Amino acid sequence: MYVPGWPGLKPGYFFGVPSTNGLPFPLNAQNKTYFYVARSGIYHLVRALGFQNGDTVLMPDYHSGVEVWAVRAAGARVRYYHINRNMEPDLDELRQLSRSNPRALFLIHYLGWPQPMKELMALCRERDMILIEDCALALLSEVDGQPLGSFGDYAIFCLYKTLPVPNGGLLVQNKTVLPALSSMNLKRCDWVSVVGRSAELMVEWMRGRSEPVGNALAWAKRAGGRALTALGVNRLPVGDISPDFRSPGYDVTKLNIGMSPLCMAMMTRFDYEAIRHKRRRNYSLMQEMLASRVPLGRKELPPGVCPLFFPLLVPDKRAAARALRERGVAAVELWNYGFPEAKGEEGRDARFLRDHVLELPIHQDVTPSQVEYVADQVLSLGLNF
Numbered sequence: 001m002y003v004p005g006w007p008g009l010k011p012g013y014f015f016g017v018p019s020t021n022g023l024p025f026p027l028n029a030q031n032k033t034y035f036y037v038a039r040s041g042i043y044h045l046v047r048a049l050g051f052q053n054g055d056t057v058l059m060p061d062y063h064s065g066v067e068v069w070a071v072r073a074a075g076a077r078v079r080y081y082h083i084n085r086n087m088e089p090d091l092d093e094l095r096q097l098s099r100s101n102p103r104a105l106f107l108i109h110y111l112g113w114p115q116p117m118k119e120l121m122a123l124c125r126e127r128d129m130i131l132i133e134d135c136a137l138a139l140l141s142e143v144d145g146q147p148l149g150s151f152g153d154y155a156i157f158c159l160y161k162t163l164p165v166p167n168g169g170l171l172v173q174n175k176t177v178l179p180a181l182s183s184m185n186l187k188r189c190d191w192v193s194v195v196g197r198s199a200e201l202m203v204e205w206m207r208g209r210s211e212p213v214g215n216a217l218a219w220a221k222r223a224g225g226r227a228l229t230a231l232g233v234n235r236l237p238v239g240d241i242s243p244d245f246r247s248p249g250y251d252v253t254k255l256n257i258g259m260s261p262l263c264m265a266m267m268t269r270f271d272y273e274a275i276r277h278k279r280r281r282n283y284s285l286m287q288e289m290l291a292s293r294v295p296l297g298r299k300e301l302p303p304g305v306c307p308l309f310f311p312l313l314v315p316d317k318r319a320a321a322r323a324l325r326e327r328g329v330a331a332v333e334l335w336n337y338g339f340p341e342a343k344g345e346e347g348r349d350a351r352f353l354r355d356h357v358l359e360l361p362i363h364q365d366v367t368p369s370q371v372e373y374v375a376d377q378v379l380s381l382g383l384n385f
């Protein structure tokens with residue numbers, strides 16, 4: 001069995017009729033800018049806010065690296081706060097750090113779970129800090145009926161992590177609207193990158209249904225990719241968080257590229273309620289199957305959360321990911337590295353998470369029998385702690 005890591009792109013999304021249900025937040029937000037990837041939104045936000053060297057942003061020590069890179073590339077200084085094993089900040093530490101007058105607090109809603117917004121918003125009001133919500137992993141999640149990303153002054157989303165679109169980062173301005181962001185002249189992304197990534201997502205869709213056909217298409221796709229590389233045709237990557245900060249994903253000159261119009265058209269055709277429902281169903285089923293082995297203290301799935309993946313704690317991440325991939329499960333090693341400058345500031349819990357969290361797919365294309373298959377592999381391989 002093959003269990004894909006990403007929700008696949010089914011051909012119907014290219015031609016289907018737009019849904020009559022309307023778009024959910026943040027796609028219906030009043031002030032928004034679509035970029036090719038989310039890092040562009042972070043970079044342009046910090047630039048538009050006019051951060052100079054010395055203006056500080058508080059950022060979590062547990063991060064992908066690319067959000068910190070974008071904030072630093074835009075000219076701000078970063079101070080790190082610690083994230084505990086439950087993927088939450090220590091509010092006392094944040095209070096302490098906020099006394100040094102940072103201009104902004106940058107928070108990440110990990111896996112789709114909300115951070116304590118009441119407390120964090122009160123702290124930002126009290127210390128006059130700008131609140132930036134990083135919802136890269138939290139599209140369609142809510143707390144108390146309010147969408148994540150609608151609390152802070154600004155919010156950033158990675159659309160392509162939850163939805164089967166070939167690219168798309170979104171910056172939302174909830175409060176003070178910055179004119180520089182509303183009138184951006186973004187470049188159109190090249191069609192080869194869009195076609196290439198769409199083809200990958202279609203192959204994923206096919207492999208989840210018929211392995212032989214999907215494998216043949218995957219082989220053809222790889223051969224096509226190699227031919228384009230040999231011809232010197234560059235493609236703009238999506239979600240490049242490799243530790244090599246010289247890779248194409250970290251090219252500042254590529255940060256002014258917009259989301260492709262194809263993504264916008266596709267986004268009118270998705271059933272967002274069904275996406276959230278299936279992710280929640282799969283998460284709960286996986287949790288049930290793994291019973292007492294559920295990691296991170298996140299035993300409950302609170303109402304409104306749209307989980308991005310199932311976090312499995314394993315002693316040896318690399319070996320576990322390899323073993324699962326050999327059995328057809330596209331498991332992903334989450335954030336092995338952060339931004340290099342942050343390493344010295346990293347707390348024990350962030351290190352622990354980097355060493356031990358493996359992502360298991362529970363997205364909307366995963367069927368209940370695939371969830372059972374994944375859980376069976378985890379248990380039979382004895383991968384969990």
Ligand SMILES: Cc1ncc(COP(=O)(O)O)c(C=O)c1O
Pocket residue numbers: 036037038039040063064066067108134136137158168169238239240241
């Ligand atoms: C928490 C977080 N923020 C921001 C980003 C940047 O997203 P993008 O790769 O779309 O630029 C990522 C990417 O993985 C991320 O994990």
